[in-house]
Amino acid sequence: MxxxxxxxxxxxxxxxxxxxxxxxxxxxxxxxxxxxxxxxxxxxxxxxxxxxxxxxxxxxxxxxxxxxxxxxxxxxxxxxxxxxxxxxxxxxxxxxxxxxxxxxxxxxxxxxxxxxxxxxxxxxxxxxxxxxxxxxxxxxxxxxxxxxxxxxxxxxxxxxxxxxxxxxxxKGVSLYRIEVEGRAAHAGLEPDKGVNAGVEIAHQVLTTVGLADAARGTSVVPTALSAGTTSNTVPAAAEVAVDVRAWDRAEQERVDQAIRALRPVLPGACVRITGGINRPxxxxxxxxxxxxxxxxxxxxxxxxxxxxxxxxxxxxxxxxxxxxxxxxxxxxxxxxxxxxxxxxxxxxxxxxxxxxxxxxxxxxxxxxxxxEHAERAERLSHGPALNRSEPSARAPR
CATH class of the missing domain: 3.40.630.10 (Zn peptidases)
Known part of the structure; x- marks a missing residue:
């Protein structure tokens, strides 16, 4: 060689x-x-x-x-x-x-x-x-x-x-983004008037982590995370990326269904899921x-x-x-x-x-x-009548 x-x-x-x-x-x-x-x-x-x-x-x-x-x-x-x-x-x-x-x-x-x-x-x-x-x-x-x-x-x-x-x-790979919409408010003066997207995203992170199954080799890992704009404002928005790995398609689909079924925990919060199964x-x-x-x-x-x-x-x-x-x-x-x-x-x-x-x-x-050579030889062995209609060994692109 x-x-x-x-x-x-x-x-x-x-x-x-x-x-x-x-x-x-x-x-x-x-x-x-x-x-x-x-x-x-x-x-x-x-x-x-x-x-x-x-x-x-x-x-x-x-x-x-x-x-x-x-x-x-x-x-x-x-x-x-x-x-x-x-x-x-x-x-x-x-x-x-x-x-x-x-x-x-x-x-x-x-x-x-x-x-x-x-x-x-x-x-x-x-x-x-x-x-x-x-x-x-x-x-x-x-x-x-x-x-x-x-x-x-x-x-x-x-x-x-x-x-x-x-x-x-x-492993198969699934990639998601969980986005939360809340409502901003002054963190010191009237926090009760806000809907804290940071708290809501924390609930969603803990729920998704619970979908992992170590015995089956399924990992569910929150990765890039962001929330809020300033230190004295109730966050109006937050998001987290989630990386899922699984050895079989059934596990991918189980986690996929569960993530898509996520619902808000806090009254007034909205949750949106994007992404999905990326690689089988x-x-x-x-x-x-x-x-x-x-x-x-x-x-x-x-x-x-x-x-x-x-x-x-x-x-x-x-x-x-x-x-x-x-x-x-x-x-x-x-x-x-x-x-x-x-x-x-x-x-x-x-x-x-x-x-x-x-x-x-x-x-x-x-x-x-x-x-392909053996296949052509086999067709030729059946005589010229078949050979006249013999298809091309390779289809055109």
Whole structure:
């Protein structure tokens, strides 16, 4: 198996890490997309499609005339704001690469491009890199599902789990915002004339926290919270964001129904709920066969045996697995510190993991090509009468 050059991988990762791309800055994302496209054009000898939804830039490469059979999926946006390079500069020291977004998941994008570049036969391969994954993929979900539907495999280049484990099971994600409308009043002179939105939001927070079920792995976590305007005014408005994670769809729906059924506790208060189920769970069954295939290659590459991990974080792989498409996640960089000050990539792991992705992609594409060849041979064996009406082996796009 061909192992990519570590120097080439590092050079391209540095280019992407130095091109900051926070999810909420569409101009920065457009520049990041150009950087990804430039690397991809050099490696693949092909131009990508620039896909813009609600001002957010995504990139897609498709190879062959038929439908996509293998999808390499990633995102080029990060959680890091512009200017983060000043406090977290790109560096490679002692075999550890650092920089904002290096682990989650700019190294993964470079790995995907280099893996695809080594394939002699790319028919049926697609690469899709989105720009809004870190905020829940509100504008790219339809693109992801369109490209994945009908695929034999989706390989997600999200960073690995601890110790390099592949992410074979993920919790589903639901995101809500609870908004409270009260009535303002002077906190000292006539507090009784107000309706305290801060107190009401506290009631709602305590109710939602009670929906968690630790035994079933369901978490319900209030996160960003705000109320009021000044220290001597009864708050007229308050809001809280709520993050819900669950291993199965039934739990997602139980919590969803309960949150939507929330009612005000204080007389005169109003409660409004927005948001809902964002990503379905990625069930372990979606990854079983692909994980076994990956593990069979890992020994030859000197990176095995592989481990399978179940994680609470969601990814775009949740969407593809939710369609029933075989999905293997966590194929990106080995390291740690996603979204944190110690975000890093273990340099020595990059070539082997990239070679693993190449082997997986090649094997699935070859399996599909073999099946189509056998199917054509079977039809031809029935004689020329049937052959004259033989349909195309690949449907047009």
């Amino acid at each position: 061909t192992v990519p050059d570590i120097g080439a991988l590092l050079a391209d990762i540095e280019t992407l890490v130095r091109c900051e791309s926070p999810s909420n800055d569409h101009e920065a994302l457009a520049q990041s997309a150009v950087a990804v496209a430039t690397i991809g054009r050099r490696l693949l000898g092909a131009e990508p499609e620039y896909l813009t939804t609600q001002g957010c830039t995504h990139l897609r490469w498709r190879f062959g005339d038929g439908p996509s059979r293998v999808l390499l999926l990633g995102h080029h946006d990060t959680v890091w704001p512009l200017g983060s390079l000043r406090t977290h500069p790109y560096s490679v020291r002692g075999g550890v690469l650092r920089g904002p977004g290096c682990f989650d998941m700019k190294a993964g994008i470079v790995m995907a491009l280099h893996a695809a570049a080594t394939l002699r036969q790319r028919d049926g391969l697609a690469l899709l890199f989105t720009g809004d994954e870190e905020i829940g993929s509100p504008w790219s979900r339809a693109l992801i599902e369109e490209e994945a539907r009908g695929c034999d495999a989706v390989f997600v280049l999200e960073a690995s789990a601890e110790g390099g484990g592949l992410k074979c099971r993920r 769970p990625l069930d372990a069954a979606a990854s079983t066969e692909l994980f076994a295939l990956a593990d069979s290659f890992a020994g030859d590459l000197g990176i095995g045996p592989l481990t399978a991990a179940a994680v609470g974080g969601g990814s775009d792989g949740n969407f593809t697995a939710g369609l029933g498409v075989p999905t293997l996640d966590g194929l990106g960089a080995v390291g740690g510190g996603a979204h944190a000050d110690d975000e890093h990539v273990i340099v020595a792991e990059l070539p082997g993991r990239t070679a693993l992705l190449t082997a997986l992609t090649k094997a699935v594409l070859a399996r599909r090509a073999g099946a």
